[in-house]
Amino acid sequence: MAARSKMILGRVAQAIPVVMGVVVISFLLTRALPGDPAAYFAGPAADEASIAEIRETLGLDEPLFQQFFYYVGDLIRGDLGTSLTTGQAVLTDLGARLPASLELTLVALLLSCAIAIPLGVLAATRPGTWVDHLCRVLVTAGVSMPTFFTGILLIYIFYYLAGLAPSPLGRLDFIYLSPPHVTGFYLIDAALAGDWETWLGALKQLILPATTLALFTLAPIARMTRAAMLSALSSDFIRTARAAGLSDRKVLFGYAFRNALLPVVTTLGMVFSFTLGANVLVEKVFAWPGIGSYAVEALVVSDYAAVQGFVLAMALLFVALNLVIDIAYALIDPRIGLN
Amino acid sequence: MTDTSRRNFLKLTGTTMGAAMLPFLKAMPAHAQTGGTIVIVSGQTINSLDLHRTGTNRASYQVAVNCYDRLVSFGTKDAPGGGLSYDYDTIVPELAESWTISDDGLTMTFKIKSDATFWDGRKVTAADVKWSFDRAVSAGGFPTVQMKAGGLERPDQFEAVDDETFVITLDKPSKLTLPDLAVPVPFIINSEVAKANATEDDPWAMEYLHMTPAGSGAFQVVRWDQGQQLVYERNDAWVGGPLPSFERVIVREVPSPATRRALIERGDVQMSFNIPNKDAAELDAMDGVDVYSTPIENCIHCLCPNFNFEPFQDANVRKALAYAIPYEAIFQTAAYGRGAPMWGGEAEITDTAWPRKSPYMTDLAKAKEHMAASSFASGFEVPLSISLGLADWMEPTALLLQEAFGEIGIKTQIEKIPGANWRTAALVEKRLPLHLENFGGWLNTPDYYFFWAYKHGHLFNSSNYLNEEIETLVDSTLHIPMDDPAYAPNIKRMFEIAFEDLPRIPLWQPALNVAMNDAAGYEFWFHRQLDVRPLTTATS
Numbered sequence: 104m105a106a107r108s109k110m111i112l113g114r115v116a117q118a119i120p121v122v123m124g125v126v127v128i129s130f131l132l133t134r135a136l137p138g139d140p141a142a143y144f145a146g147p148a149a150d151e152a153s154i155a156e157i158r159e160t161l162g163l164d165e166p167l168f169q170q171f172f173y174y175v176g177d178l179i180r181g182d183l184g185t186s187l188t189t190g191q192a193v194l195t196d197l198g199a200r201l202p203a204s205l206e207l208t209l210v211a212l213l214l215s216c217a218i219a220i221p222l223g224v225l226a227a228t229r230p231g232t233w234v235d236h237l238c239r240v241l242v243t244a245g246v247s248m249p250t251f252f253t254g255i256l257l258i259y260i261f262y263y264l265a266g267l268a269p270s271p272l273g274r275l276d277f278i279y280l281s282p283p284h285v286t287g288f289y290l291i292d293a294a295l296a297g298d299w300e301t302w303l304g305a306l307k308q309l310i311l312p313a314t315t316l317a318l319f320t321l322a323p324i325a326r327m328t329r330a331a332m333l334s335a336l337s338s339d340f341i342r343t344a345r346a347a348g349l350s351d352r353k354v355l356f357g358y359a360f361r362n363a364l365l366p367v368v369t370t371l372g373m374v375f376s377f378t379l380g381a382n383v384l385v386e387k388v389f390a391w392p393g394i395g396s397y398a399v400e401a402l403v404v405s406d407y408a409a410v411q412g413f414v415l416a417m418a419l420l421f422v423a424l425n426l427v428i429d430i431a432y433a434l435i436d437p438r439i440g441l442n
Numbered sequence: 443m444t445d446t447s448r449r450n451f452l453k454l455t456g457t458t459m460g461a462a463m464l465p466f467l468k469a470m471p472a473h474a475q476t477g478g479t480i481v482i483v484s485g486q487t488i489n490s491l492d493l494h495r496t497g498t499n500r501a502s503y504q505v506a507v508n509c510y511d512r513l514v515s516f517g518t519k520d521a522p523g524g525g526l527s528y529d530y531d532t533i534v535p536e537l538a539e540s541w542t543i544s545d546d547g548l549t550m551t552f553k554i555k556s557d558a559t560f561w562d563g564r565k566v567t568a569a570d571v572k573w574s575f576d577r578a579v580s581a582g583g584f585p586t587v588q589m590k591a592g593g594l595e596r597p598d599q600f601e602a603v604d605d606e607t608f609v610i611t612l613d614k615p616s617k618l619t620l621p622d623l624a625v626p627v628p629f630i631i632n633s634e635v636a637k638a639n640a641t642e643d644d645p646w647a648m649e650y651l652h653m654t655p656a657g658s659g660a661f662q663v664v665r666w667d668q669g670q671q672l673v674y675e676r677n678d679a680w681v682g683g684p685l686p687s688f689e690r691v692i693v694r695e696v697p698s699p700a701t702r703r704a705l706i707e708r709g710d711v712q713m714s715f716n717i718p719n720k721d722a723a724e725l726d727a728m729d730g731v732d733v734y735s736t737p738i739e740n741c742i743h744c745l746c747p748n749f750n751f752e753p754f755q756d757a758n759v760r761k762a763l764a765y766a767i768p769y770e771a772i773f774q775t776a777a778y779g780r781g782a783p784m785w786g787g788e789a790e791i792t793d794t795a796w797p798r799k800s801p802y803m804t805d806l807a808k809a810k811e812h813m814a815a816s817s818f819a820s821g822f823e824v825p826l827s828i829s830l831g832l833a834d835w836m837e838p839t840a841l842l843l844q845e846a847f848g849e850i851g852i853k854t855q856i857e858k859i860p861g862a863n864w865r866t867a868a869l870v871e872k873r874l875p876l877h878l879e880n881f882g883g884w885l886n887t888p889d890y891y892f893f894w895a896y897k898h899g900h901l902f903n904s905s906n907y908l909n910e911e912i913e914t915l916v917d918s919t920l921h922i923p924m925d926d927p928a929y930a931p932n933i934k935r936m937f938e939i940a941f942e943d944l945p946r947i948p949l950w951q952p953a954l955n956v957a958m959n960d961a962a963g964y965e966f967w968f969h970r971q972l973d974v975r976p977l978t979t980a981t982s
């Protein structure tokens with residue numbers, strides 16, 4: 104146990120220079136963005152004087168290094184600044200939107216894994232059969248259809264034509280109140296509050312967007328499972344296990360699958376981080392108040408505080424994610440020791 | 443599914459059974475009888491509940507309209523293209539009961555309604571009006587600029603004589619002052635509440651009112667989830683106008699136009715605000731959905747040749763452009779025929795109607811003649827700039843222009859500028875040689891439009907146009923009444939010069955499109971934001 108916590112601490116320590124680098128780079132990059140936030144936010148009928156006034160209010164008339172010191176000073180006090188686009192503190196925005204994106208992405212990934220991993224295993228054990236072909240077709244269709252298109256298609260079929268899905272109006276239909284804030288995950292919060300009506304409402308809203316994202320993330324996971332299983336199944340230790348007369352089940356899940364899991368977990372980590380930032384289009388189509396559309400809107404209007412806050416939050420999330428994956432490795436593969 | 447659709451649900455909410463079953467409605471204070479709920483979707487996001495705050499975006503102006511009162515408001519008339527519209531020519535009372543203007547036009551005295559109260563029950567006094575006006579002229583940025591347009595510049599112009607009497611003193615009489623009091627900016631805030639939440643750094647309680655409105659208007663905000671929804675609830679004690687029919691209004695933000703369209707077509711929402719031209723044209727052809735496309739007053743989509751770019755200093759080149767433009771094709775492709783054509787008008791100017799059709803039309807032979815007569819007969823190259831933020835109409839327009847200009851020897855490359863840079867490049871630096879522009883003036887008089895778009899150095903004069911006669915004409919016309927004998931001749935002269943010099947070539951007058959399903963009473967406003975107060979159910 105001591106070894107494990109030591110490893111975790113080591114990992115966290117390694118993350119510190121990364122985060123510092125991210126702070127500097129995100130600051131410089133946002134300043135390098137074209138566009139003048141002061142002119143943008145001065146409004147449609149502003150003159151030179153009022154633009155200058157706003158520049159002063161925003162502190163943009165100060166030299167760059169001065170602005171950076173203010174920024175770092177605020178950061179140390181836990182203040183990420185105020186977003187101009189939403190009018191809220193960036194911390195509040197991230198606190199509201201990150202759970203929304205995480206909930207959607209996690210549910211989508213669970214769904215995706217539940218389909219992709221068995222499919223990949225089946226395709227690997229029966230290469231060239233109809234299962235393998237089905238896997239290939241599904242995977243190709245999943246990646247080749249852009250998410251916004253799948254999203255609109257699903258809305259058209261299940262909401263517009265069939266009327267089975269609820270109105271695509273974001274995380275909760277307007278007839279529900281959002282559950283009391285604990286984690287920001289509506290499914291968890293509603294369950295904690297024991298409000299199963301809202302829980303069901305939140306779940307219903309999740310189904311279509313999560314399916315859309317799942318279809319998109321199906322491909323890398325299924326392909327990776329299939330490839331990893333194929334190479335594991337053809338390796339010497341499987342031949343030995345078979346020769347030793349172990350049951351098919353034991354060989355497949357006890358030896359082949361466990362070995363194949365390593366690359367799958369790596370892929371999962373990559374897919375997760377990629378999806379979290381890249382599901383902007385799904386968020387737009389389903390009116391989902393997530394982090395992706397927040398970042399894009401902030402970028403479009405050069406909203407410095409919001410962009411920096413987003414980059415920082417993502418950096419921290421990646422550090423945490425990598426840690427989780429490293430620990431998962433150690434659990435799966437005894438060769439990767441904890442010390 | 444039809445049994446549980448939103449439309450039926452909303453019909454149920456009027457009854458106690460519907461309300462008792464649903465958690466959200468349970469959480470709202472129960473109101474009996476009339477009203478019910480209307481759900482509206484919009485693609486825009488609201489970023490503040492206080493219009494005066496720095497950085498407040500346009501969509502947020504609706505809070506100033508629905509939650510606050512002004513001294514006066516505009517009347518209502520039938521709109522071209524169906525539905526209702528505000529009426530610039532009629533000023534009606536809102537918080538003011540009556541007003542008088544002194545003979546010299548310098549003193550305006552307002553009597554405040556004696557039964558007007560804020561949401562907390564306190565009476566609206568002239569001191570509140572004074573505090574709110576002081577705030578608008580002191581806040582800086584857009585509110586201050588807009589107040590200035592009506593001659594309202596300094597706190598010492600406003601005086602609270604007694605609780606119910608408020609006096610404005612002007613430096614010079616202006617026809618724009620009274621209408622400028624009816625725009626969203628000079629809204630009246632509960633100054634006691636605001637002052638109680640003001641700090642030394644923030645004397646105008648910007649931080650407090652940003653999240654918590656304090657007014658006397660027809661609706662109160664009961665819930666605001668930024669990026670998701672705004673929920674209004676009716677103020678039954680409102681005296682600013684007829685009591686709204688809906689008790690609760692939910693404005694949901696849905697960024698994707700395709701999703702908004704599915705929602706309105708299915709009738710799960712009753713109104714979709716500001717829909718794309720394409721959807722408006724297609725929904726209009728369907729049963730069950732009513733579409734209102736109101737041409738936006740005092741707004742014209744223009745092509746602007748910049749006078750800083752040498753070939754455009756040649757009047758023949760500018761005229762060649764105006765004759766080469768495929769107006770009808772652009773209007774049908776980029777606007778789906780929504781709005782009003784702005785080409786092929788009478789050559790002779792006999793009235794002061796505005797926006798008006800230019801005397802130009804598509805005539806390639808004439809365009810070539812003008813090109814040949816210019817000093818650039820062999821043609822030239824120029825970038826044609828558009829904003830990516832306005833690509834929905836600018837992109838198809840630019841493509842058609844590119845093709846047409848190619849025929850008269852003007853080679854254009856389309857330059858797409860990100861939305862964040864557009865304002866700076868086009869309006870502040872005014873450095874784009876040839877670009878599209880879409881200014882619209884809130885105060886609906888042609889001289890106001892000319893003030894912003896034709897006077898040298900002014901923000902929307904992105905062509906760097908300078909004409910001494912226009913400068914004097916605008917200055918001498920801007921504040922005189924419309925029935926002044928000099929007004930009509932001055933305006934007509936401005937039109938003549940504008941069409942001769944062509945610093946802005948009018949393309950078409952855009953429309954604001956709104957779709958309604960099972961609701962009625964939509965009224966168009968010059969501020970192009972949602973006024974939820976007059977909305978009713980379709981049956982009433």
